[in-house]
């Protein structure tokens with residue numbers, strides 16, 4: 001069943017990719033708990049994507065890994081299924097690929113959201129606002145040690161937003177006199193913004209953005225203390241995608257910010 005055929009009032013039929021993973025399992029519980037959504041397919045590594053078709057899935061939620069997410073997106077778009085993507089690792093090149101695929105399927109909606117937690121979305125917006133006022137800025141992301149990618153997608157996205165705001169304000173590279181460095185000590189550079197990754201047992205998902213100017217600093221910090229923090233954002237996206245065609249990047253576009 002495609003969305004155009006869906007009956008108003010029936011729960012939205014959701015397929016979860018990565019259903020046995022940390023996020024996927026939490027999404028299954030959240031979707032089943034909501035009155036207006038139902039899990040129609042649970043797919044994990046090794047399962048055929050055709051299970052989505054068998055289950056009559058209208059909206060897919062993908063929390064898998066950066067190596068497989070594009071393949072999943074291709075299948076869904078080709079079959080007219082909307083996709084909420086939480087999986088990290090999206091850069092401009094991957095987004096351009098998705099845009100090209102959507103060109104042939106103009107009624108399909110795809111949302112790629114680096115972070116579904118409200119506070120993380122607000123932090124990114126606040127960081128973008130503050131960026132032009134400070135000569136120095138660095139991003140620190142802190143996560144559980146089972147995370148496979150570094151830096152986090154959220155940190156990479158935040159760094160790009162900050163870099164764009166700095167460029168628009170005519171700011172150059174932040175001051176840094178380092179001439180001797182143990183590799184990695186100054187973090188990764190994303191669009192000339194330094195990003196540092198911490199992996200620590202006990203953590204879930206956390207980020208700080210540190211700004212500095214003469215005589216003052218500003219620190220923005222967000223903490224996801226458990227994975228339920230992402231669920232209101234995921235459900236909001238599931239509900240909105242059936243009427244939101246094309247590619248949307250960032251949950252902020254679905255909020256009244």
Ligand SMILES: NC(=O)C1=CN([C@@H]2O[C@H](COP(=O)(O)OP(=O)(O)OC[C@H]3O[C@@H](n4cnc5c(N)ncnc54)[C@H](OP(=O)(O)O)[C@@H]3O)[C@@H](O)[C@H]2O)C=CC1
Nearest residue numbers: 018020021022023044045063064068086087088114115116
């Ligand atoms: N946007 C956001 O708000 C958030 C994004 N994330 C991102 O979501 C992703 C998943 O995170 P997390 O749940 O912690 O990771 P997990 O490793 O716990 O879960 C990923 C799951 O996907 C499975 N998988 C692998 N390949 C496929 C495939 N081709 N089809 C279906 N399932 C597959 C994995 O199986 P197997 O283990 O056997 O490989 C695993 O069960 C990461 O990229 C993470 O950064 C996480 C939290 C919030």
Ligand SMILES: O=C(O)C1=N[C@H](C(=O)O)C[C@H](O)C1
Nearest residue numbers: 088114115147152153154205
């Ligand atoms: O792997 C995680 O856990 C998270 N991944 C996302 C990212 O890479 O930004 C979102 C959040 O930080 C949790």
